[in-house]
Amino acid sequence: MVALVPIDWHLVWTRIVSPNGVFAHALWATVYISIVAQIMGILLGLLAALMRMSRLLPFRFLSGFYVLVFRGTPVLVQIMFFWLVLPGPRIFNFGAFHLPQAVVAGILALGVNEGAYMREIIRAGIDSIDRGQMEAAKSLGMRSGLAMRRIVLPQAARVIVPPLGNEFNNMMKTSSLVYIIGVYEMFSDAEQAYSTALAVAPFIAVAFWYFILTSIWSFAQALIERKLAVSEHGDEISLRDRAIGIWTEGGGMVRSAWPWRARA
Amino acid sequence: MNASFEFVMHADEVHKSFGLLHVLRGVSLDVRLRETVCIIGTSGSGKTTFLRCINHLEKIDSGLIEVNGHPIGYRERKGKLVEDRERNISRQRTEIGFVFQRFNLFPHKTALENVIEAPVHVRGVSKDQAIAEAETLLARVGLGDKKDAYPGKLSGGQQQRVAIARSLAMKPALMLFDEPTSALDPEVTGEVLDVMEELAHAGTTMIVVTHEMGFAKRAADRVVMMDEGVIIEEGSPEHFFESPTHERTKTFLSKIL
Numbered sequence: 001m002v003a004l005v006p007i008d009w010h011l012v013w014t015r016i017v018s019p020n021g022v023f024a025h026a027l028w029a030t031v032y033i034s035i036v037a038q039i040m041g042i043l044l045g046l047l048a049a050l051m052r053m054s055r056l057l058p059f060r061f062l063s064g065f066y067v068l069v070f071r072g073t074p075v076l077v078q079i080m081f082f083w084l085v086l087p088g089p090r091i092f093n094f095g096a097f098h099l100p101q102a103v104v105a106g107i108l109a110l111g112v113n114e115g116a117y118m119r120e121i122i123r124a125g126i127d128s129i130d131r132g133q134m135e136a137a138k139s140l141g142m143r144s145g146l147a148m149r150r151i152v153l154p155q156a157a158r159v160i161v162p163p164l165g166n167e168f169n170n171m172m173k174t175s176s177l178v179y180i181i182g183v184y185e186m187f188s189d190a191e192q193a194y195s196t197a198l199a200v201a202p203f204i205a206v207a208f209w210y211f212i213l214t215s216i217w218s219f220a221q222a223l224i225e226r227k228l229a230v231s232e233h234g235d236e237i238s239l240r241d242r243a244i245g246i247w248t249e250g251g252g253m254v255r256s257a258w259p260w261r262a263r264a
Numbered sequence: 265m266n267a268s269f270e271f272v273m274h275a276d277e278v279h280k281s282f283g284l285l286h287v288l289r290g291v292s293l294d295v296r297l298r299e300t301v302c303i304i305g306t307s308g309s310g311k312t313t314f315l316r317c318i319n320h321l322e323k324i325d326s327g328l329i330e331v332n333g334h335p336i337g338y339r340e341r342k343g344k345l346v347e348d349r350e351r352n353i354s355r356q357r358t359e360i361g362f363v364f365q366r367f368n369l370f371p372h373k374t375a376l377e378n379v380i381e382a383p384v385h386v387r388g389v390s391k392d393q394a395i396a397e398a399e400t401l402l403a404r405v406g407l408g409d410k411k412d413a414y415p416g417k418l419s420g421g422q423q424q425r426v427a428i429a430r431s432l433a434m435k436p437a438l439m440l441f442d443e444p445t446s447a448l449d450p451e452v453t454g455e456v457l458d459v460m461e462e463l464a465h466a467g468t469t470m471i472v473v474t475h476e477m478g479f480a481k482r483a484a485d486r487v488v489m490m491d492e493g494v495i496i497e498e499g500s501p502e503h504f505f506e507s508p509t510h511e512r513t514k515t516f517l518s519k520i521l
Contacts, residue, residue: 136368139319140382140434141358143350154372
């Protein structure tokens, strides 16, 4: 019989219900690093997806090369790379925000890495829209940029949002890797607590906090998807079904999760 | 201004290939103002491809297509024809309405939003004016009460009528119809053909690729028979349906009528 290391549940409980003062900082760091990096990833992914469809070969090549490199190497290596090559001051000032160099490097690495994955998701979304939509827009005199913005992308968004939700869920957890370059966020906080307690308890507590974050996001995602789905189908899935769906099928469009409910 | 301006559409020796497949082998056709021309022919004869060339959804390999006296898709540079800039092609397309076999309505927009989309965002018409005009157009195609419906909630016939209204909203000089009833259930083709017939009698210049011989008889000023990428016979509907001359036309009509 292998004896497990005893878990100090009291310490787990304390770190959940009454986290220390710096924890709020750590939580906030995880949230904003994830959000900024994800937004950056979406923008880079959109740019790369559009470049891939360009008539100019260099753009298509650059887009392919970007995906090849950043999907083909570990994000941890990319984080180290950006941290080591990023020039500039120890503190970056963006208006009211003052970010340490490591945070900027971490966000850049996570964002650029995410862009490579987002390109594939956005590309698949655009490809899923019938060619006739672009032709109809063009035959009305719309130029391709306008047609993309007003006709194709709004429809592609419905296809893009569910995997985008997964990406952001991943992002919140992957952002923990920036602890390696000394960014103070939730995982670093747990790591520091571990260095004094030398027990598994801080990690269980931090797992709980990540779980809270991802659950909140799943709920938000369900709201966004509902809003996108309404216009096309007219009939809505109730918020209650969505909320329950988060726990039963991992979020998203769930109708079949409740077989005992009457199917209209 | 070109001498061919008397024609709304002027096509001269148009050739088009898809890879090794030579689809159009020298198509020439002139369409006058207020004229309705029906193009008939077996599938694969190139009629849809020709229609798509007229608004440059397909690029022609050689020949010339002019709408309102302006060459479509190409301009002359140093004595050679080069593909035009997208801006010019788009501007020309605003003059050419196109109705697709599969409607291609924008599913994320209501019927009304489909109709006002291009007037507002391409022509720069004010939203109020566009809405007023769109309501008139939707009433004209018999869908005044469906303006807030999404395409998914409309029948095929209703969707196609919205698509016609959407094209008309740009006040085009020429309307192109690509087998507009082929994707419809038989019981709703009538409502779409009625709208098109009304347009034809109101003096809209239109080119209609169709298999609906009844419509061709009632609405066309001229019928054109295409076969293997060329026009083999053209004439009035009476000529076509009573005394066709070409052997292929006779065979085709005997099969379809």
